Amino acid sequence: MTTERAQEKRQFGHRARLTLTPAQVRLVDAQAHAARATWNLLHDFWTMTPKCRRFLKAADEAIRQARKEIDWFGVLPAQAAQAVLKTYHQAWKSCWEGRADEPNFKARLRTVMSVDVPQGRDLQIKRVHRRWGMVNIPKVGRIRFRWTKDLPVGKHAGNDNRITGARLVKDALGWHIAFRVQTLDAAAGPHPGPEVGIDIGINIPLALSDGNHHDHGRPSRLPDSTSDRDKWLNPDEKARLLRLERRAAYRKSFRKRGEKTSRRLQITYNQIKRLRATATRRATDWQHQTTTRLARTYGVIVVEKLDIPNMVKSAKGTITAPGKNVAQKSGLNRSISQEAWGRTVTMLTYKTARHGGTLHRVPAPNTSLRCSACGFITPGSRRDQATFVCENPDCGWSGNADHNAARNVLHLYRMGHALIPAAGRAVVRRPRGVKPATAR
Structure with a gap:
């Protein structure tokens, strides 16, 4: 006699590396900067407007009008702009409930660049072959991404098994896409382990x-390491990191106080960031594999x-x-x-x-x-x-x-x-x- 297990909904995220052309990189960067500008405009509207006149409807109408009149502002899709408005409102709710600090102004160099795709149907995900897939990004086009996990697409998708949305995130290693996945799986029974x-x-x-x-x-x-993150780098990468840090210190010695960072120094900083991000990615991967095994x-x-x-x-x-x-x-x-x-x-x-x-x-x-x-x-x-x-x-x-x-x-x-x-x-x-x- 067999008994059926109860079904439970499971929501999780999956991050994959994107492969973009130089033209696509410029388009996604423009959308990310427009999303950051939208957040900052909302923040200025909220902080400068009296409490009795703070209405999300007025902010929504202002965003719609700005997207029509300003070219660089209009590169951001309408759904992504609405997602920024929703995220900003949720940030204030978290602050009022005591779970976070007040939302702040997002500076250009200190903010993680990201663009939200709230509608899963806009992605149109398709698997090309074993290692690569294709995803559609609004106002950008079809982009290849690294296929490392089976996703509920095509005949495997349904009301209970589907991708509800995604977010494009940029780090030192380039652009990645984080899918929001919802599945209906059998509830796990009691674990018999020790x-x-x-x-x-x-x-x-x-x-x-x-x-x-x-x-x-x-x-x-x-x-021979200046940071504990360097233990995740091989000897050649550690030697290259040491050379880059010395080069950055040498070039920084010529910069006067208050002077803008030179292009060469910024390139060196970006190379150091990529090595640091590689070490962080390896450490996170070890944590995932070890905790799953446990x-x-x-x-x-x-x-x-x-x-x-x-x-x-x-x-x-x-x-x-x-x-x-x-x-x-x-x-x-x-x-x-x-x-x-x-x-x-x-x-x-x-x-x-x-x-x-x-x-x-x-x-x-x-x-x-x-x-x-x-x-x-x-x-x-x-x-x-x-x-x-x-x-x-x-x-x-x-x-x-x-x-x-x-x-x-x-x-x-x-x-x-x-x-x-x-x-x-x-x-x-x-x-x-x-x-x-x-x-x-």
Whole structure:
């Protein structure tokens, strides 16, 4: 006798690399700048208009009129302009609810260039062959993109399995398209896998309580590297990065104070950005593959509830009370930021739910100082960053410090000290007008 599983809707995003001609690059860049200008005009309208006269209908009519009269403003499709208006309004709603800061002016050089395609039917996606697909972008034309995931197009598309929209995003590596996908899949049953505790660290990125640690295969600190991101580059790329940084420093020495950046210096900066973006992309890819493997293997995953913003605070102190070991703390903060612990936990949260597992959080205090064999806590047991030796004369257990912390994390969960599950935690809202503790 067979039983049918319940169906559930699933929404996710898929990002693919675009291959554009020089003419198409100019068209998409123009649309991105027009979208940024639309945001800035909306921001000026909202901040300069009295509260009693702030109506979205008036802003919508102004956008329609501007698209008819201004040529460079009219390159942005009407649906993309409406999406900017909707996004700006949603940004204020998030601010009023205490989940974000107030929307700001988008500067040309500090803003990520993007264009929204809110209607999935405008994309007209078609798979050309195994590695490439074609997508239609309004007012740009047909563009090739890298096909790395099966998408619900053609005969596989329907009301429940379809692409609802997309967004074009530009980074240092070029233009990419992020599809918004909606599918109807069978609900995952309870995961039969074992329980595991995970300690997130620097020397060992993911230390597991069963000893199956996950390392990215690269040293956490390199003597010839100026940043922890460089560990994701091969020796030739690191050497090229060092040459570019020296070239940028040399060319910058000729720039006078307040003078505009030269074209040659800007080209060098762009080359450095591309190498940095390559390292970031490799790190994110490792996180995705590792978290997917963990979600498929284990039914219950337990992690620490870390306050990462407080962990990466500067140790400078004040003039009257200066801090100590500022340089060492600064290096530790960079290492923590580059490991992206919060992003790892976020990936584990939705991937465990997708595979039928659960993710729990436990309190973090003393997990690194407590002996996982006897429960004895002494500050001296943590000999260094990688070694733990219990100072209890009746125990004397020794081993890897991260492995010991992972065993403590799992023990706290089994003893009933788990906090609210990550998937169902409540959003803490700030009162209106109160700024967050850490700047974004």
